Amino acid sequence: MELILMRHGKAEPAIPPMKDEERDLTEPGREKVIAAAQGLAGGLADASRLQIWTSSLARALSTASIVAEVLGVEELRLLPCLEEGKLPELLQELATVEEDAQVLVVGHEPYLSLWTEHLAGSALPFKPATAACLTPCAGRSERWRLRWYAQAGILGCLGKK
Template sequence: MIDELILVRHGKAEDRGRTINDNHRTLTDQGIKEFQQILPGLVSLIGTGQEVRLWSSPLKRAVQTAAMISDSLGIGTVHEFKFIGDGNWKAFSRQVAGQRLPGCLIVIGHQPYLSEWSASLTGLYLPFKKGSAAGFRLKTHSPLQGDLLWFLQPKAFRRLDSKSAEILPPLLQS
């Protein structure tokens, strides 16, 4: 069963407009650049030696963000689920509960759903900016509940270096 859950909000995307369908909005060049700066910090917080799975909303900007994470971690498959794009908590929690192998699940999604999901998990409504992420240790799978391990906004990720990342995991284990 999944032990650790990481929720990630996609990078900066094209503005909403009448000419672009929301499902097809892509990351901007600046959004790609900024998320690439975040990646080393995010990757440093993912435990080593465990199975890592990557799930994404099917919306283009989330899929692009998931691809960057996948490339950084060497994960070949990104699974896309409509319930992530729609923010369907019941479908999401059922799918997580159905996972039989231990490990870490990284989910790339959208606002306000990520904040709502963090509130359902822990009681804490976290303000996910674009490029933010939160790590949780799951306590129960039915209902899906967990403890917040860490929550970082993009600026904090960019400041996270290898030395501070080495300090954080032992602190989180206690």
């Protein structure tokens, strides 16, 4: 299994009366997510087995939708635990997927950094549209190995090959 954690793209500022969950991507944020998704496309061996799970907050849902369109994934799965940073619930959901699955999770900070620190021992900075890929260590379901980490600019460069 591959678990790809991705932070949503740059979001609109919280200007009252807008609620935090309504904040969507800025136009430059959308463009960066498109470029990052194109970079992800080049790094995935087989996007047909990719599942995309996302928070329902507007900025994450927009990010997940863009990635899904670029990668040709037809369905998104909304997981409430992603909005609240509940790693145990995410791990329970991951335990139900096939061993050869790829799961891309679109979420939020500070949860993504905390999760990578807990799972792989590395607290990584997840700037907007940054992604990291983890794989479980053999025989230890609670420990994961960091396979790669790329900020949006690097992903964007990979998509321009």
